[in-house]
Amino acid sequence: MQIAVIGTGNVGGNLGRAFARAGLHVVFGSRDPGGSTVAGDTTAKVATVADAVTGADVVVLAQPGGEVSDFLRTHAAALDGTLVIDAANRFPGPVLHSAAEVAELVPGARYARAFSTQAWETFRAPTWDGVQGDLFFAAPDTDRSTVEQLINAVGLRPQYVGAGEQTMLDPLLFVLFSAFERLITENIAGSRSILSSLGVHDGDQLRNTPSNLAPRRSIDRRDRSLRAPGEPG
Numbered sequence: 584m585q586i587a588v589i590g591t592g593n594v595g596g597n598l599g600r601a602f603a604r605a606g607l608h609v610v611f612g613s614r615d616p617g618g619s620t621v622a623g624d625t626t627a628k629v630a631t632v633a634d635a636v637t638g639a640d641v642v643v644l645a646q647p648g649g650e651v652s653d654f655l656r657t658h659a660a661a662l663d664g665t666l667v668i669d670a671a672n673r674f675p676g677p678v679l680h681s682a683a684e685v686a687e688l689v690p691g692a693r694y695a696r697a698f699s700t701q702a703w704e705t706f707r708a709p710t711w712d713g714v715q716g717d718l719f720f721a722a723p724d725t726d727r728s729t730v731e732q733l734i735n736a737v738g739l740r741p742q743y744v745g746a747g748e749q750t751m752l753d754p755l756l757f758v759l760f761s762a763f764e765r766l767i768t769e770n771i772a773g774s775r776s777i778l779s780s781l782g783v784h785d786g787d788q789l790r791n792t793p794s795n796l797a798p799r800r801s802i803d804r805r806d807r808s809l810r811a812p813g814e815p816g
């Protein structure tokens with residue numbers, strides 16, 4: 584299975600290296616492959632975006648959400664027949680995923696939504712105090728085991744919400760924000776840099792998010808898994 588990871592930033596870099604460390608064949612797609620050190624100590628390769636998607640079985644979208652439609656248009660032929668795993672968030676929404684765009688622009692691709700509802704720090708360090716983080720995902724039934732394999736490779740515990748259920752996952756990101764808001768309220772060091780890494784710089788934006796979308800228990804669990812390594816509990 585050849586995996587193309589599009590975007591070599593915090594999300595793409597940590598996912599691609601984790602996949603490669605699990606023995607999977609990874610090619611990062613970068614706008615500047617020659618200058619990239621994203622593969623680190625792994626066997627992953629770095630190529631142009633066009634070369635990365637050529638021959639890929641799975642394509643992970645880890646670029647800014649606003650770039651996804653152009654990417655799909657430009658590489659539609661190569662994406663035909665692939666499984667597209669969408670980790671990108673189209674801020675400011677209201678719809679954060681790109682399922683409709685994939686269906687319209689690459690009708691021959693299959694669509695899954697994963698790696699969109701946890702912060703990149705969790706992809707780098709998925710376990711705190713012995714507690715393994717969860718990752719909710721949506722995928723066609725036939726691709727469920729593939730996505731689970733990738734989530735397991737990152738060290739997270741796959742939680743399947745169903746085929747075509749990507750819209751159900753968007754609110755979980757707001758739950759994540761809500762957890763971050765509490766971290767800020769409690770003035771825990773490091774929370775602002777985590778938010779910044781998510782592209783969230785405006786505290787007012789957070790205060791307007793629907794914090795009541797998940798049971799309290801779930802938010803508490805997120806707090807645990809969101810705590811950065813070394814951050815006080």
Ligand SMILES: NC(=O)c1ccc[n+]([C@@H]2O[C@H](COP(=O)([O-])OP(=O)(O)OC[C@H]3O[C@@H](n4cnc5c(N)ncnc54)[C@H](OP(=O)(O)O)[C@@H]3O)[C@@H](O)[C@H]2O)c1
Pocket residue numbers: 589590591592593594595612613614615619644645646647648650670671672673698699700701702703704780781782
């Ligand atoms: N940050 C998080 O914790 C988090 C969590 C879940 C999902 N997400 C989503 O995952 C995606 C990537 O987030 P990230 O935090 O990894 O972002 P990032 O660190 O800024 O990385 C984005 C990467 O996308 C590529 N890219 C392609 N076109 C670009 C453009 N016009 N401007 C900037 N970069 C471009 C770049 O790689 P090259 O320079 O090599 O082309 C860049 O390194 C976003 O859609 C975000 O919403 C983020």
